[in-house]
Amino acid sequence: MATETSLAERLLQGDKRALARAITLVENDDPRGWDLVREVYPHTGGAAVLGLTGAPGAGKSTLISALTKARRAQERDVAVLSIDPSSPFTKGALLGDRIRLTDHFLDPGVFIRSMANRGALGGLSEATLQAALLMDAAGKDDVFLETVGVGQAEIDVIDHADTVVLILIPGGGDSIQALKAGVMEIPDIIVVNKADHPMTDTMVREVRSVLSLAPHEKGTWRVPIVKTQAYRDIGIDELIEQIDAHRAYIQERGELEERRRRNLRSEVLALTTSRIRRRLDAALASDERFQALLQQVVERRLDPASAATEVLGRLDAGDLAID
Amino acid sequence: MATETSLAERLLQGDKRALARAITLVENDDPRGWDLVREVYPHTGGAAVLGLTGAPGAGKSTLISALTKARRAQERDVAVLSIDPSSPFTKGALLGDRIRLTDHFLDPGVFIRSMANRGALGGLSEATLQAALLMDAAGKDDVFLETVGVGQAEIDVIDHADTVVLILIPGGGDSIQALKAGVMEIPDIIVVNKADHPMTDTMVREVRSVLSLAPHEKGTWRVPIVKTQAYRDIGIDELIEQIDAHRAYIQERGELEERRRRNLRSEVLALTTSRIRRRLDAALASDERFQALLQQVVERRLDPASAATEVLGRLDAGDLAID
Missing domain, CATH: 3.40.50.300 (P-loop containing nucleotide triphosphate hydrolases)
Structure with a gap:
């Protein structure tokens, strides 16, 4: 934790190596990268x-x-x-x-x-x-x-x-x-x-x-x-x-704020969706009905988009939990 | 519908123009494109x-x-x-x-x-x-x-x-x-x-x-x-x-089937997730609490990833419906 604090401090002081390191953390999807962005965001x-x-x-x-x-x-x-x-x-x-x-x-x-x-x-x-x-x-x-x-x-x-x-x-x-x-x-x-x-x-x-x-x-x-x-x-x-x-x-x-608001909105949306995808991925890994569905897709009996509709239907029906 | 049937038929016969038209439909996210893929998928x-x-x-x-x-x-x-x-x-x-x-x-x-x-x-x-x-x-x-x-x-x-x-x-x-x-x-x-x-x-x-x-x-x-x-x-x-x-x-x-199964699986997942994103987008458009949250992000008081965590928490709590 001490290291991260000092990384944030060095970053805010404009330290090039701290910046490089921070970007690498974010690029590698390292949780410390996200913590760092949260800290310096203001x-x-x-x-x-x-x-x-x-x-x-x-x-x-x-x-x-x-x-x-x-x-x-x-x-x-x-x-x-x-x-x-x-x-x-x-x-x-x-x-x-x-x-x-x-x-x-x-x-x-x-x-x-x-x-x-x-x-x-x-x-x-x-x-x-x-x-x-x-x-x-x-x-x-x-x-x-x-x-x-x-x-x-x-x-x-x-x-x-x-x-x-x-x-x-x-x-x-x-x-x-x-x-x-x-x-x-x-x-x-x-x-x-x-x-x-x-x-x-x-x-x-x-x-x-x-x-x-x-x-x-x-x-x-x-x-x-x-x-x-x-x-x-x-x-x-x-x-x-x-x-x-x-x-x-x-x-x-006021267009600058407008643009930034729009972009930040889609950013929040994209981040939310990608986390939902991860959860869905994990939930489906151990789901037998999904394995059977996938087998139909592999055997060319059901196309991927129709399979997606079916997964979505199960989510809606509360038949598949991703939380 | 008659037109779509004949497009599928012409496509299956290898008609170049039908193929070009079909890809354009898919590229434009035209529902007829998805119907067509479903039809020819077998x-x-x-x-x-x-x-x-x-x-x-x-x-x-x-x-x-x-x-x-x-x-x-x-x-x-x-x-x-x-x-x-x-x-x-x-x-x-x-x-x-x-x-x-x-x-x-x-x-x-x-x-x-x-x-x-x-x-x-x-x-x-x-x-x-x-x-x-x-x-x-x-x-x-x-x-x-x-x-x-x-x-x-x-x-x-x-x-x-x-x-x-x-x-x-x-x-x-x-x-x-x-x-x-x-x-x-x-x-x-x-x-x-x-x-x-x-x-x-x-x-x-x-x-x-x-x-x-x-x-x-x-x-x-x-x-x-x-x-x-x-x-x-x-x-x-x-x-x-x-x-x-x-x-x-x-x-x-058997690796070919294995590869294809893996790819089709992530395809189904990607399609499901992108539909969830659309629904989320629509649900948030008229959600007042999200507007307030977004305002915090715009004012640099809350970073986008933390805002995403909050949206996800509301979904989990059943506090935000996207179906």
């Missing part, structure tokens, strides 16, 4: 959480490097949490590092971490939120969540951000299609990176036309399109301005 | 489901193209289901196609589809299994599941495979680290692709040494390491042989 809420999403190759990591540099120049502390397996930030995952991140790794004001494990209770999205909370409690001013933006887990992750930036590149028509089709929600800011490409202005026009089709209430946030060349630090100042403007906007209108 | 179980996983850049898509060609030469029908957002197979997702897949797209014996939506009830993993079942029912002999192998959703997806192939490339040391650390389960077959690279034999030795550390019961499956150069069709015949050998092995020992 000290969270101060960080600006920025979600950055885009296809592999859009230059997310380079952009995050540039943003980190800009935020450091403003004397803000930065944490990067990468959930994109194709990102060079994602150490310990399947990829080697293609970009030299050494500068940032040596800076005590920058903390970089990836989440790739199935790890924590309730899944990647829950573990990510807990990690972001720990970064927040450690006094980081900015938390950057990097995700590839496709797939359920990744979309759930981006929901934890206060501001969402979508990164596109000229010629990458599929992202535009995804926006048009409504597969992807309209982000708060759109970056067209690699803006030295001759197709840049065509891309900007296309994005503008997609945005003009989306419903827009008068006086509400108008999604800016920022052209950047991240590897040359071009456009980064304007991006920072737009990020800050968006934050000021949602704070003024 | 006709499933015949396909060999192969999971292919590896980091972006390992050459998964090229390898799948080569395997598809080889299977077509054996007059087997093939379906590819890609859950890797960085894959060129993943149409409609965020990436353009880097590889020309036109040959396969035009072959009536090959069906290619991606899953990127959060879509279906219970999430990506459930939608993927349903899609794989539909491909199976449509008479596909081989179903290839392509995943990037990092992240919870992707690992859940690979669990649906009968045989799992991990694709490595020379010099890609992080995958080896992931295996060593036990982050990644030992696959059934390991491919070292791009085997014209000078580091190939070093990689093979390293893989062998990691495998030698894993517990291995005498007489059980010994994970083969296959060197391939997928873009030149080199090593593909040997890979096909090993895939078939693994399948024969697990069939003989």
Whole structure:
């Protein structure tokens, strides 16, 4: 217990190693991790959480490097949490590092971490939120969540951000299609990176036309399109301005609290459900009727969804106890 | 109803458009999709489901193209289901196609589809299994599941495979680290692709040494390491042989049924849990005490995990009804 208290204290003082250790506890679903989050939770809420999403190759990591540099120049502390397996930030995952991140790794004001494990209770999205909370409690001013933006887990992750930036590149028509089709929600800011490409202005026009089709209430946030060349630090100042403007906007209108309330609500729900699943799992392990039901599924006489309906019916009838 | 019957019939006859339509229904969580799976489920179980996983850049898509060609030469029908957002197979997702897949797209014996939506009830993993079942029912002999192998959703997806192939490339040391650390389960077959690279034999030795550390019961499956150069069709015949050998092995020992039983069990569980979550969501929407609890979370006085404990306690006490 003494160790945990001191871990919390060190974390709140911004100790990098304490933060790393805390995230590992959460990622491994170690009860001490959850105790720790409970303890430091009152000290969270101060960080600006920025979600950055885009296809592999859009230059997310380079952009995050540039943003980190800009935020450091403003004397803000930065944490990067990468959930994109194709990102060079994602150490310990399947990829080697293609970009030299050494500068940032040596800076005590920058903390970089990836989440790739199935790890924590309730899944990647829950573990990510807990990690972001720990970064927040450690006094980081900015938390950057990097995700590839496709797939359920990744979309759930981006929901934890206060501001969402979508990164596109000229010629990458599929992202535009995804926006048009409504597969992807309209982000708060759109970056067209690699803006030295001759197709840049065509891309900007296309994005503008997609945005003009989306419903827009008068006086509400108008999604800016920022052209950047991240590897040359071009456009980064304007991006920072737009990020800050968006934050000021949602704070003024009470939308920041609204977003956070919505995200925390689904967080509580997800955590509750995953505990119910664990209990159900345990209850069914020794349940003979379920074994017989499962045998029918294995023999292709009953499909999994119909079997689920039957289990649910037994729960409703009080015929199967999971508490 | 008449339309649904004929969709099922057309699907069972192997009609490509019917299969595409059916998967869309499942992906959109359309009740007709679930009815359809129920109807065709007795006709499933015949396909060999192969999971292919590896980091972006390992050459998964090229390898799948080569395997598809080889299977077509054996007059087997093939379906590819890609859950890797960085894959060129993943149409409609965020990436353009880097590889020309036109040959396969035009072959009536090959069906290619991606899953990127959060879509279906219970999430990506459930939608993927349903899609794989539909491909199976449509008479596909081989179903290839392509995943990037990092992240919870992707690992859940690979669990649906009968045989799992991990694709490595020379010099890609992080995958080896992931295996060593036990982050990644030992696959059934390991491919070292791009085997014209000078580091190939070093990689093979390293893989062998990691495998030698894993517990291995005498007489059980010994994970083969296959060197391939997928873009030149080199090593593909040997890979096909090993895939078939693994399948024969697990069939003989009853392991295939065992795997499928385990996967179908977690499928039933996942489907049950996601329905419980929906009900919980609905019940909490009009619950005043939950609103007060949530307010505490928003005000940083109570952390999300403790709030979840409280909700669970109310369910146990019969104080909150979700049926």
